[in-house]
Amino acid sequence: MTRQPLFAVQDLRVAFARDGEYFEAVRGIGFHVDHGEVLGIVGESGSGKSVGVLAALGLQAKTARVRGSARFQGRELIGMPRHELRQLRGSRIAMIFQDPLSSLNPVMTVGAQIAETILLHNPAVSKKQAMDRAIALLELVAIPQPDRRVAQFPHEFSGGMRQRVMIAMAVANDPDLLIADEPTTALDVTVQAQIMDVLADLQKRLNLGLILITHDLGVLAGHADRVAVVYSGEVVEEAGVDDLFKRPSHPYTRGLIASIPNMLVEKERLFSIDGAPPPLGKLPGGCAFHPRCPQAQAICSETAPVLETFGDHGVACHFGRSA
Amino acid sequence: MARYILRRLIAMPFLVLGIVTLAFLLTTVTKGDPLTAIVSDRQMNDPEAVAAAKARWGLDRSLPERYLIYVGNLLSGDLGTSFITRRPVAQDVLFRLPATLELVIAAMLVGTTIGITLGVLAAYFHNTGIDHLARFFALFGSSIPVFWLGLALLYVFSVKWGILPGPGRIDPRADLPAMVTGFMTIDTLLAGKIRLFFDALWHLILPAFVLGWAVAGTISRLVRANMLEVLDREFILTARAKGAGEFRVVVRHALRNTLVPTLTVIGYSFAYLLTGAILTETVFSWPGMGSYAVDAARGLDMPAIIGVTIVGGVVFLLTNLITDIAYVIANPRVRLG
Incomplete structure (x- = not known):
């Protein structure tokens, strides 16, 4: 690639100290996103998807150790002086989080919180x-009576309205990159679609690079351009969204797709992947997914597969191509 | 909000009446005979002198009668006459209360400033040397007896090094300014006596620090615990993601959320110090309510005891009211009709 992407993460590693020893929660994650592009990052809770993105922006816990590279508009963020990183956060790079109630300061009016960002x-x-x-921003995210609402406190808003406030705050300084970490997970199903519409609309209008972090592949189907599937701190598959749904190459991705509720096909019960992701510091040898993988062979417990790219479809599985 | 305050204000007279009644009744059940405070030992054997004294102080009347007379007088601001000083109790209190208020306000300024700062530092640098040091300082302040600390500091700073003045509110040889507010620091300023102002201020430092340190311990522990919890909340991450600097994150976002529960303790500490400053006032010869109450209790000076109790109770009520109002203002989630 000759042209520089808006945001490119390479071999990012985040480790947490426990009893004097470091355990990697993010084990060399990599992805990139461009202006006007929507990248979905999907994975189970605890897969390291949020931790990795937060660490790239210098928002990791104090005890964490971050290695690797995260370049924004060509500038390396890892190791960047804190005040420079701070100038990027909230202006060029904005974030919204999962729970809009706890993400807003309860003792400040929403107006004051948006104004603070500006x-x-x-x-x-x-x-x-x-x-x-x-006020104009509240109007932009379709909050009725913005001139009255601006002086209210977060607890006076409904869940969906709060997330709109978070979005208004995020786009306040006309950022280049927006990172939405599970933006609809804490919301009612009916409100989820509305919030996704607001996000999608703003993304197009402002030509934002958008990273959509979620555990729900279904959310990505209609909204992402490309998807990176993360398992146990690594990207196991990356592809264009249509390609991924048509030709999922990693058994984990196939499991995720099979777990999406489908109203067209009648099923006794929803598919689920057996087992749970390995806990921090207790990684199995070889491929991290092999204990849960229905296609695991001898090699899977011995050698960890690397991400191989065929065209623009990458997969980290010994049997990725044949699948 | 306005209705809430109004409701609280309407309740005040009833609460005050309750305090008056209790204070009055409590003195009647005490063992000591107030006559011993009025009549000398020799005159005790003279029935005529005793009868005269009883009539003079109204002790020959029935309890309900005395109570009604007392409440009636109270309505016109008369707290009775002290057996000991032979001055109106109201007048004594008017002179003593500002001295205590001045000391307690200064102590609260010292205590909240040190307490909040230590609490914030301890929480932000959780489990580091700064945290341990701050916690030790706080624990030391709240566990050491004030009379000992007061004496020790007086000895070191006043006697040994001579950098701070000894007990009292002001240099005893000073030409005192006219009493306007009763606050020595303010009255000296009003009189334009700058040197006396600094003298009064220097006199305040040690007792205010002694009292304030104890309060700082309580406040810092509370602030630390609350801060630790608040710093983990998601809106702190939001603030950092906005590009806010650490100072702003801590003070504007975290601390403001911590202040809501802290306000209650600050209000309570203030009320507690008003009545609990006795030992400090004694050590520093501070002519406040505390030492007045001690003298009154020792001399079975019933009017003074009742008067001090009522004034203390009323100040306590007012402090609570102000605290509750501040709590509502600081916490937008509380909406009271």
Whole structure:
């Protein structure tokens, strides 16, 4: 690739210290996203998908050790001085999180919280201007009566409305990259679709690079351009969204797709992948997925497969191509 | 909000009446005979003198009668006359209360500043040397007896090094300013006596620190515990993701959320110090409510005892009211009709 992507993560490793020893939760993850592109990152809870992205932005826990590379517009974020990283966060790179209630400060009005994001990065803007912009942003995410709502506190909003506030706050400084970490997981099903529509609409209008982190492949089907499947701190498969659904090459991906509820096909009960992801520091030898894999052979417990790319479909499985 | 405050204000007179009644009744069940405070030992054998004293102080009347007279007088601001000082109790209190208030407010300033700072530092640097040091300092302050600490500090700073003045509110040779607020620091300023102002301020430092340290211990432990919890909440991550610096994250986002429960303790500590500053006032010869109450109790000075109890109770009520109002303001989730 000659052209530089907006955001490229390579061989990112995040380890946590426990009893003086480091255990890797993210074991060399890699992905990239461009302007106007939606990358879905999917994986079970605890697979390291959120931890990895947070660490790339310098938001990891104090006890974590981060290695590898995360380049944003060509600038290396890992090891970047904290104040420089801070200038990027909230202005060029924005984030929204899973639970919009706990993600908003309960003792500040939503207007003050949105205005804070603006003021932090635009010292020339007055408080009044920032508040006016906050109202305009609430309108942008389709919150009714924004001039009244702006002076209210988070607990006065419904779950869906709170997530809209988070989105308004995230796009306040017209960022290049938006990272949405399970943006709809804590919401009612009916509201989920609305929030995804707001996100998708803004993504197109602002030509955002969007990283959609989720455990729900179904959410990605309609919204992502490309998908990276993460298992146990590694990307096990990466492909265009249509390609992935048509030709899933990793047994884990196939399991995930089979677990999506489907109303067209009648099934006794929903498919599920047996077992649980390995706990931190207790990785099996060879392929991390092999204890749960229906196709595991002898080689799987001996050698860890590497991500091999065929065209623009990458898979880390000894039998990926044949599958 | 306005209705809530109004409701609380309406309840106040009833609460005050309760305090008055209790304070009055408590003195009647004490063992000591107030006559011994009024009449000298020699005159005790003279029935005429005793009868005269009883009539003079109303002790010959029935309890309900005395109670009604007392409450009636109270309505016009009369707290009775002290057996010992022979001055109106109200006048004594008016002179003593500002001295205590000045000391306690200074102590609370010291205590909350140190307490909040230590609590925040301990939580932010959780489980590091800073945390341990802050916790040790807090524990030391709240476990050491104030009279011992007061004496030790007086000895070191006043007697040994001579950098801070000894007991009292002000240099005893000073030409005192007219009493306006009763706060020595304010009255000296109002009188334009800058040197006396600093003298009063220097006199405040040690007792305020002694009292404040104890409060700082309580506050810092509370702030630390709350801070630890708040720093783990998601909106802290949001603030960092916004690009807020660490100072802003801690003070504007975390600390503000911590202040809600802390306010209650600050209010309670204030009320507690008002009545609990006795030992400190004694050590520092501070002419406040505490030492007045001790003198009154020792001399079976019933009017003074009742008066001090009522004034203390009312101040306690007011402090609680202000604390509750501040709590509502600081916590937007509480909506009271």
